[in-house]
Amino acid sequence: MIKQSVIENVLQAALTSGGDFSELFIEDKYVNSLTLRGGKIEQSISGRDFGIGIRIFSGLQSIYTYTNDISEEGLLIAARRAALAIKGGAAGTIHPLHPEHITPIHKILLTPNTVEHARKADVMRQANEIARSYDERISQVGIRYLDEQQHILIANSEGKFVEDTRIYSRLSIQATASEGNEVQTGFYGPGAHAGFEFMENLDLHHYAGEASRIAITMLHADxxxxxxxxxxxxxxxxxxxxxxxxxxxxxxxxxxxxxxxxxxxxxxxxxxxxxxxxxxxxxxxxxxxxxxxxxxxxxxxxxxxxxxxxxxxxxxxxxxxxxxxxxxxxxxxxxxxxxxxxxxxxxxxxxxxxxxxxxxxxxxxxxxxxxxxxxxxxxxxxxxxxxxxxxxxxxxxxxxxxxxxxxxxxxxxxxxxxxxxxxxxxxxxxxxxxxxxxxxxxxxxxxxxxxxxxxxxxxxxx
Known part of the structure; x- marks a missing residue:
């Protein structure tokens, strides 16, 4: 992401006005979101977001700023500006950064970014068909697919230097039941800290069926x-x-x-x-x-x-x-x-x-x-x-x-x-x-x- 030497310089710059702790949060996130209505993909959005947050403590005072400028000069300017809000004494010092390994506790089998949209859309269409076929009174079904891949790096003036990658997947299902003037909805939104294998292993008959069952059950409830x-x-x-x-x-x-x-x-x-x-x-x-x-x-x-x-x-x-x-x-x-x-x-x-x-x-x-x-x-x-x-x-x-x-x-x-x-x-x-x-x-x-x-x-x- 950013050179360790640059990170150290920015952490030190953040302490120039007397802060006693500084921290960088560096994030690189990919997001894919698809929406299905009426049996058709209505919206498909893919994006990337990159930025850096800078935080400074001075006793019980906390200052936070963020920037999309990843140049060393831009980061130093952001850090020094934030530091000006600290009313402290002499500049603090930072400890040498020590890269730390975090053992992953989540098994990721299929990174969503490697999966073509057609496979994602197929899961949505299956859920839509199951929800719609539950009962003829199901008048509308909305399906939203979401996956995120977030890579972060955290470094602070106490010497912490650690990275992690997080992957989330979720399928949200909303069914609407109508009869005469009565309208009711049902919802289910399973999600996991997992890859696309989560989607492929979902019991769609359960989740989509439950969304429709709730809507139908409530249609003529007392x-x-x-x-x-x-x-x-x-x-x-x-x-x-x-x-x-x-x-x-x-x-x-x-x-x-x-x-x-x-x-x-x-x-x-x-x-x-x-x-x-x-x-x-x-x-x-x-x-x-x-x-x-x-x-x-x-x-x-x-x-x-x-x-x-x-x-x-x-x-x-x-x-x-x-x-x-x-x-x-x-x-x-x-x-x-x-x-x-x-x-x-x-x-x-x-x-x-x-x-x-x-x-x-x-x-x-x-x-x-x-x-x-x-x-x-x-x-x-x-x-x-x-x-x-x-x-x-x-x-x-x-x-x-x-x-x-x-x-x-x-x-x-x-x-x-x-x-x-x-x-x-x-x-x-x-x-x-x-x-x-x-x-x-x-x-x-x-x-x-x-x-x-x-x-x-x-x-x-x-």
Whole structure:
């Protein structure tokens, strides 16, 4: 990418106004995106993005800038300009750079950039055909294919010099069902930190079929009752509710500023004994996994809550200074245009001992949320509001009628305390997470769980 000697000169230039730490993040990314509608490829975009981010610390002051100018002169100008914002003393010094090897944890069999678009389009057409043929009431299907290949180099004034290549693949399927004036949609979006082999091995009948089944099921579902009920949340993407309502509150981005309900509570009981909450960036080929984070730290398995006790947070390098602790391999950013901060990778509730059948059978009346939709959360308070894409009532220990218009309303910390059953069927779902350092691939996961009481917003009173 750029000569090591040039990197050393830029790191030193960034410290000219008294900074005590400087860092370069060099990124070279290739992206391929295809969209299919009406059985035809509607859009095909391929692009390359290259740039460099420069970050400087001086105590608890942080400065960030980025540039597309890769000449030594251009980089030195950018570094010195950023350094002017630091009100320090004498220029800091850098340690000699020591190239470090990161052992890849993800097996990549088929690099997407070596695969012709025709093969990618063929997978999309197969998914489209499966989704459309599910039922004659499927009126529209949209398929989006995405692959990314990102090569990064991270160097800093402490001597770190490390490179990594990341490859992501995802297929998003949306089916629309129509009958008369009724219209409903279903969605599934599997993804992985893997090459094109992921696409070729996808069970398209499952994913495309599920997107259509959800849309058809919800087409003539009853209106959801409103009130406070026990709520069973199924596995996989059901974990999004705790990702949003609890996970963000465990990131140092919020904790270090005391903008979290979990701040200063290490060692406290925050959930029942049956709840263990984990963020693990080392799971092979999972959508949210990384060999290393965006500060060059190896990712790890961070146990955040263990048997109900708050054990730790997700911490980046800068917030580690604020908290007087060490980073946890949790620093992430969308691209060189963003300064990194603490973010989740693959976050999930660990499996328990209950079976899904037992959880449902032991529920006299409640709501079963099979697939979650989108939602909103206030990270400072944990208050959330989530739509349910596919829901049912539960009566006398059995799943009853499908209902639509269901919304789950509550507070993450309080909801966590009300979990009374945890299943044994852990699964993960792929999604995108937005925060101050951009939009990132993350997994959310859990086994089936039951929450003793959640306020359910519906379209009819109970």
């Amino acid at each position: 209106e959801c009752p409103s009130g406070k009920f026990p709520v069973i949340i199924d596995n996989e993407f059901g974990g999004v509710i705790f990702h949003e309502a609890c996970g963000h509150g465990l990131e140092a981005t919020a904790v270090a500023k005391n903008n979290s309900v979990f701040a200063n509570r290490i060692g406290e009981k925050v959930a029942p004994d049956i709840v263990t909450y984990i963020d693990d960036g080392t799971l092979p080929n999972e959508w949210g996994s990384l060999n290393m984070d965006d500060e060059g730290e190896k990712t790890r398995k961070n146990i955040l809550i263990e048997n109900g006790i708050l054990k730790g947070y997700l911490i980046d390098k800068f917030n580690a200074r604020r908290m007087n602790t060490e980073p946890t391999g949790s620093s992430r950013r969308q691209s060189y245009r963003f300064s990194p901060t603490s973010r989740m990778t693959n976050t999930y509730i660990a499996p328990g001992t209950s079976t899904p059948e037992d959880i449902i059978a032991s529920t006299e009346y409640g709501i079963y949320a099979k697939y979650m939709g989108g939602g909103q959360v206030n990270p400072a308070t944990g208050d959330y509001n989530f739509a349910v894409m596919e829901a049912y009532t539960v009566k006398d220990g059995k799943i009853d009628r499908p209902v639509r218009g269901a919304t789950l309303i509550g507070n993450g910390a309080k909801t966590l305390q009300l979990v009374d059953r945890v299943g044994n069927n852990l699964a993960h779902g792929a999604g995108m997470c937005g925060s101050v350092s951009g939009s990132l691939p993350v997994n959310v996961g859990q086994p089936m769980i039951r929450v003793r009481e959640i306020t359910v917003g519906g379209t009819k009173g109970e």
